[in-house]
Amino acid sequence: MKFSVMVNEGPYTHQASDTAYHFIRAALDAGHEIFRVFFYHDGVNNGTRMTTPPQDDRHIVNRWSELGEAHDLDLVVCVAAAQRRGIADADEAKRNGKDGDNIAPGFRISGLGQLIEAGIQSDRLLVFGD
Amino acid sequence: MSQTRKFMYINRHAPYGTVYALEGLEVVLIGAAFEQDVCMAFIGDGVFQLKQGQDTTDSGMKNFSPAYRALGDYEVNRLYVERESLEERGLTEADLMPLTWEDEEDDWAEKPSIQLVSRAQLSGLLEEQDVIFNF
Amino acid sequence: MLHTVNKSPFDSQSLKTCLGLARSGSDILLIEDGVYGALVGTAHAAMLDQALKEVSIYALGPDLKARGLPEDRLIRGIKVVGFDGFVELASANDKVQSWL
Numbered sequence: 001m002k003f004s005v006m007v008n009e010g011p012y013t014h015q016a017s018d019t020a021y022h023f024i025r026a027a028l029d030a031g032h033e034i035f036r037v038f039f040y041h042d043g044v045n046n047g048t049r050m051t052t053p054p055q056d057d058r059h060i061v062n063r064w065s066e067l068g069e070a071h072d073l074d075l076v077v078c079v080a081a082a083q084r085r086g087i088a089d090a091d092e093a094k095r096n097g098k099d100g101d102n103i104a105p106g107f108r109i110s111g112l113g114q115l116i117e118a119g120i121q122s123d124r125l126l127v128f129g130d
Numbered sequence: 131m132s133q134t135r136k137f138m139y140i141n142r143h144a145p146y147g148t149v150y151a152l153e154g155l156e157v158v159l160i161g162a163a164f165e166q167d168v169c170m171a172f173i174g175d176g177v178f179q180l181k182q183g184q185d186t187t188d189s190g191m192k193n194f195s196p197a198y199r200a201l202g203d204y205e206v207n208r209l210y211v212e213r214e215s216l217e218e219r220g221l222t223e224a225d226l227m228p229l230t231w232e233d234e235e236d237d238w239a240e241k242p243s244i245q246l247v248s249r250a251q252l253s254g255l256l257e258e259q260d261v262i263f264n265f
Numbered sequence: 266m267l268h269t270v271n272k273s274p275f276d277s278q279s280l281k282t283c284l285g286l287a288r289s290g291s292d293i294l295l296i297e298d299g300v301y302g303a304l305v306g307t308a309h310a311a312m313l314d315q316a317l318k319e320v321s322i323y324a325l326g327p328d329l330k331a332r333g334l335p336e337d338r339l340i341r342g343i344k345v346v347g348f349d350g351f352v353e354l355a356s357a358n359d360k361v362q363s364w365l
Binding site: 003008 | 269271296297298327328347348349351352353355356360361363365
């Protein structure tokens with residue numbers, strides 16, 4: 001079965017990103033396909049490589065990047081939500097005249113159409129948020 | 131992507147206090163380009179999104195309430211408002227923005243987009259959907 | 266249809282809204298702070314007892330455990346599932362609605 005997942009809250013403040021992560025791992029373990037993970041609202045903050053949690057805590061951002069690499073996941077950060085919250089890749093940073101980018105490995109920035117497409121293409125869409 | 135799916139956008143947050151209503155509306159407006167079978171539902175504090183007379187002049191927030199008036203032009207013309215939620219909040223339909231759409235198949239007659247539905251009706255509408263977003 | 270609720274009923278209307286709109290035969294999964302709704306002997310227990318006559322209610326085990334809530338403190342009839350069970354519920358139902 002083809003799943004897509006929407007993550008609407010940032011890391012650490014709310015459990016949504018953790019729940020989404022564990023759900024996706026369990027879905028992959030059960031042999032399902034993950035069509036796309038779409039990060040929206042404060043969820044875009046899951047995609048900044050500047051995150052530096054204390055060593056005794058989970059590294060939520062790296063965990064997404066590693067899972068993405070291991071399973072070739074499409075981790076999409078919404079461009080409009082990202083611009084509001086200061087998440088940028090090299091192209092976005094250049095376009096908006098910023099002095100640096102901060103997107104984490106394995107994430108890409110794209111439009112809301114990617115979310116709608118996920119809703120059309122997937123058998124199930126799950127929303128995790130506040 | 132030829133198949134048409136039934137999308138419902140459920141709105142349960144009041145505007146301004148959090149960003150969910152504004153960014154939820156952005157999804158609906160972008161999603162309209164995909165020509166799916168789209169409707170919106172307003173439940174709980176979500177009904178406050180449609181309140182008439184929003185004026186953010188003194189709060190410095192972005193007043194996005196005019197954007198709801200554009201929904202009809204995007205063929206998003208079924209806005210279900212849960213009657214119980216409205217009544218619990220001391221509101222009537224007259225408190226809501228008069229949102230309309232023009233029916234191409236009826237000589238462009240102007241028709242209301244907002245439909246008051248009971249909780250039981252809304253429950254049935256939920257079951258009919260293929261994809262549900264919650265904002 | 267699968268409904269998920271991630272809010273404590275002591276702080277949010279989400280569980281009440283969900284139960285008010287869920288059709289008979291629905292599956293409801295309590296996750297994150299939603300698992301507090303599964304506790305026996307609370308101000309909301311009667312609402313869940315009533316709901317259990319028409320819907321199936323599940324609670325996510327890892328979230329119960331994290332919050333120090335043992336299974337013997339849950340309302341009778343509520344089933345505990347892991348993330349594998351969450352995936353199974355999401356597959357078995359035709360769609361998922363998250364009452365955030």
